[in-house]
């Protein structure tokens with residue numbers, strides 16, 4: 001497997017993050033873990049945005065990933081973190097394969113609203129489920145990693161952080177390749193001109209379907225990691241404001257680079273944390289202004305601060 | 316001569332508008348057929364039906380002797396019938412090179428790869444050859460939006476040819492192109508087409524262009540085919556002169572129509 005420049009940079013940054021984890025205070029580790037896990041969910045949103053679809057219901061897969069990890073530990077004796085995360089992705093893939101059959105028939109606002117509807121249906125089901133703690137949700141069972149049980153508190157927090165960074169790295173490399181591979185580029189082609197794609201002998205629907213399912217798996221991983229990090233899941237994960245936050249972060253970062261959602265999610269978490277601390281009643285307003293500023297001054301997202309407009313051939 | 320495309324009493328109605336009325340057409344392998352007709356005569360509708368974009372109200376379409384009624388545009392493309400568009404249909408935010416590379420990948424497989432790079436050296440090299448063949452190599456790295464009409468039309472046609480079709484339907488390949496560029500553009504296209512041994516049907520408003528390239532002309536009027544035959548005969552036909560071409564000055568014979 002040959003790595004390109006972006007992949008090597010991603011690897012080095014991930015390594016730096018892991019090392020940073022050993023010296024940074026617990027609150028910061030926790031903030032970064034949640035931000036990076038959310039960034040994975042946002043990657044799913046971004047994958048779909050590239051194909052021209054905006055999902056206002058990515059919380060569905062975030063929630064599925066989280067609840068599968070939670071339920072696996074509480075009810076089915078699955079305590080291994082990797083197994084639980086994998087199961088969460090698997091369940092998300094199965095659900096996405098079913099919903100995708102319907103959703104890929106729709107575009108634009110219809111797709112957005114329908115994706116929102118499905119996540120709200122899950123929210124409704126969870127709220128009605130007394131066994132799953134209704135609106136309170138339930139706690140995630142202590143978990144292990146390859147048979148090893150990290151000590152509760154700081155130890156497990158640190159382990160989740162490392163797992164999140166490593167997952168983030170793997171996903172980032174895969175998405176980086178995916179974006180440049182046939183399906184990634186042709187999904188962009190679908191966004192730009194579906195008729196032409198069809199007349200090249202390809203099925204736009206099948207492409208969007210594959211992309212939708214892949215995005216669901218990535219988002220579910222983010223949900224699972226969040227569950228491990230917070231030790232708790234609740235129906236809020238599928239609520240529409242949660243999905244809205246993912247879209248917000250996606251716009252904040254832009255579609256320019258696979259690193260953008262990570263940067264945006266970290267910026268978002270800091271802005272929100274400090275806004276809540278210093279101006280507790282107006283933090284939503286601050287987020288609103290942030291987004292407004294980004295849309296007006298950086299329409300291609302925060303990533304455009306990092307990249308200079310490349311001319312000529314795209315690498 | 317073997318028939319490659321046949322339509323049998325093909326009809327299309329848009330509400331009260333009859334866009335196609337009992338179209339019976341047989342196109343033979345290797346023919347170059349011109350389609351003429353005034354605006355709204357049903358030329359694009361014919362192409363749209365034959366390529367699966369529009370569902371005919373009634374009738375039958377056979378491609379290589381087999382019915383393709385109800386098939387999707389992509390199935391028909393895969394079966395070997397490609398088309399270009401009256402307004403070039405490209406990927407506007409991609410470079411010209413990338414447009415061709417996407418078409419090359421699509422021609423190779425209906426299931427694009429999830430991880431291996433689309434822009435492989437082999438595809439880039441092939442795309443560059445095609446750029447040269449169509450004389451648009453100057454626009455290699457230009458975004459489609461920055462490319463003039465004529466070049467866009469050529470890229471559109473190049474993309475259609477990449478899948479090695481047996482038949483190519485061109486919807487007004489020279490529309491939006493200045494009069495002096497028309498012949499160059501058509502020469503380029505017809506050269507490429509001849510090399511691929513493709514059967515061609517093209518819609519054209521300019522009778523000089525039609526006469527120069529085709530072996531047969533179909534004249535559409537109000538959803539019907541009012542004349543079908545050799546160019547000289549069709550263009551001299553009284554009905555065609557009255558309804559389609561108007562009384563354009565011709566160098567071939569006197570003009571006695573009223």
Ligand SMILES: Nc1ncnc2c1ncn2[C@@H]1O[C@H](COP(=O)(O)OP(=O)(O)OP(=O)(O)O)[C@@H](O)[C@H]1O
Nearest residue numbers: 329332334352353354355356357358359360361401
């Ligand atoms: N999707 C549609 N819905 C309703 N009417 C349509 C539609 N497409 C075409 N028509 C009508 O069908 C008739 C034939 O249209 P068509 O586009 O086939 O003409 P054309 O011969 O290609 O004309 P032009 O030279 O302007 O391209 C016209 O009256 C047009 O208004």
Ligand SMILES: [Mg+2]
Nearest residue numbers: 358359360401
């Ligand atoms: Mg037309």
